[in-house]
Amino acid sequence: xxxxxxxxxxxxxxxxxxxxxxxxxxxxxxxxxxxxxxxxxxxxxxxxxxxxxxxxxxxxxxxxxxxxxxxxxxxxxxxxxxxxxxxxxxxxxxxxxxxxxxxxxxxxxxxxxxxxxxxxxxxxxxxxxxxxxxxxxxxxxxxxxxxxxxxxxxxxxxxxxxxxxxxxxxxxxxxxxxxxxxxxxxxxxxxxxxxxxxxxxxxxxxxxxxxxxxxxxxxxxxxxxxxxxxxxxxxxxxxxxxxxxxxxxxxxxxxxxxxxxxxxxxxxxxxxxxxxxxxxxxxxxxxxxxxxxxxxxxxxxxxxxxxxxxxxxxxxxxxxxxxxxxxxxxxxxxxxxxxxxxxxxxxxxxxxxxxxxxxxxxxxxxxxxxxxxxxxxxxxxxxxxxxxxxxxxxxxxxxxxxxxxxxxxxxxxxxxxxxxxxx
Numbered sequence: 001x002x003x004x005x006x007x008x009x010x011x012x013x014x015x016x017x018x019x020x021x022x023x024x025x026x027x028x029x030x031x032x033x034x035x036x037x038x039x040x041x042x043x044x045x046x047x048x049x050x051x052x053x054x055x056x057x058x059x060x061x062x063x064x065x066x067x068x069x070x071x072x073x074x075x076x077x078x079x080x081x082x083x084x085x086x087x088x089x090x091x092x093x094x095x096x097x098x099x100x101x102x103x104x105x106x107x108x109x110x111x112x113x114x115x116x117x118x119x120x121x122x123x124x125x126x127x128x129x130x131x132x133x134x135x136x137x138x139x140x141x142x143x144x145x146x147x148x149x150x151x152x153x154x155x156x157x158x159x160x161x162x163x164x165x166x167x168x169x170x171x172x173x174x175x176x177x178x179x180x181x182x183x184x185x186x187x188x189x190x191x192x193x194x195x196x197x198x199x200x201x202x203x204x205x206x207x208x209x210x211x212x213x214x215x216x217x218x219x220x221x222x223x224x225x226x227x228x229x230x231x232x233x234x235x236x237x238x239x240x241x242x243x244x245x246x247x248x249x250x251x252x253x254x255x256x257x258x259x260x261x262x263x264x265x266x267x268x269x270x271x272x273x274x275x276x277x278x279x280x281x282x283x284x285x286x287x288x289x290x291x292x293x294x295x296x297x298x299x300x301x302x303x304x305x306x307x308x309x310x311x312x313x314x315x316x317x318x319x320x321x322x323x324x325x326x327x328x329x330x331x332x333x334x335x336x337x338x339x340x341x342x343x344x345x346x347x348x349x350x351x352x353x354x355x356x357x358x359x360x361x362x363x364x365x366x367x368x369x370x371x372x373x374x375x376x377x378x379x380x381x382x383x384x385x386x387x388x389x390x391x392x393x394x395x396x397x398x399x400x401x402x403x404x405x406x407x408x409x410x411x412x413x414x415x416x417x418x419x420x421x422x423x
Contacts, residue, residue: 014212035064187217189366204320263333321345327360
């Protein structure tokens with residue numbers, strides 16, 4: 001296995017941290033390893049405890065390393081949240097080659113030219129997404145490489161984020177002993193993976209319902225045009241079950257995952273289970289219909305809030321409808337509730353790769369899908385590890401003060417030129 005063919009994504013969620021290892025082999029892409037760990041230190045999609053988040057990252061990466069037998073050193077990291085902003089930009093450059101053939105260098109230069117915009121001091125540019133290129137006045141070009149021209153322009157969407165959440169995320173990944181290859185906007189990566197070309201052009205809504213937050217992204221005319229994060233998710237369903245059944249949250253989560261059904265009509269009265277009630281040592285028996293009576297109203301409310309958020313963003317009827325993803329939508333009955341509440345076409349997006357065929361993996365695989373678009377094979381994501389190779393945890397603990405100083409210096413340099421290489 002060639003090291004240059006390996007890319008790794010890191011999806012840091014409220015309930016799970018997932019490290020997914022992908023392999024490029026002769027132009028084809030495969031998932032070869034997945035590491036997952038319970039997420040600690042994240043609340044409603046935001047980092048609230050650095051040390052706990054670092055440990056969760058280490059656990060997930062360690063799991064992925066042991067599955068594949070390689071050592072992970074660089075990762076593509078997903079980012080989302082209400083601090084994310086989108087704004088339009090325009091870049092213009094003269095084609096540099098003597099024969100006027102547009103090359104990779106010209107594309108990078110025009111995207112850098114689009115980056116030259118006024119950004120508030122508390123914000124940073126995360127990514128530049130090209131909507132279309134214009135060569136000597138000819139519009140609608142998606143890939144100008146190889147074309148002949150004098151003047152190259154780009155219509156782009158600039159993705160910006162708050163410095164504080166970005167730096168906290170960088171800090172956690174660096175303390176886990178990893179280098180960040182690039183930051184990827186989660187809805188953008190998931191949209192490129194999950195949506196068809198027509199859905200992105202005609203207009204559709206991608207809804208990623210996680211444990212602590214829900215990402216809503218609007219796609220239109222082939223690109224992302226709006227995004228928002230709601231502080232709602234599967235944890236709210238779990239809390240309702242805990243209150244309704246008078247049981248512990250941990251037990252409520254297990255019951256939800258094993259017996260949960262969001263559509264009351266599909267719930268079975270003969271599927272029964274027992275839970276230990278708070279303040280008592282006696283187990284009480286419930287059936288799936290009792291559980292569905294608690295879950296369905298909360299799921300209905302979640303979709304009502306999603307619909308209201310889409311309207312707030314300025315969109316009403318989008319021909320592509322709603323595409324659902326995220327761990328919460330894997331619960332039976334969620335699709336029926338969504339169709340009933342949203343009164344639009346709704347489908348659930350699932351990654352079509354062995355080992356990750358679950359809506360909860362869409363964001364992590366989407367990060368890799370986004371990275372492949374800019375994949376150059378320039379550097380090594382991982383190195384082959386033998387039995388004597390240390391895990392990231394051990395490397396971090398045994399690092400010398402000089403090495404720590406180098407890490408801090410590397411962080412500062414990366415913040416200055418965060419994505420000068422991958423635009």
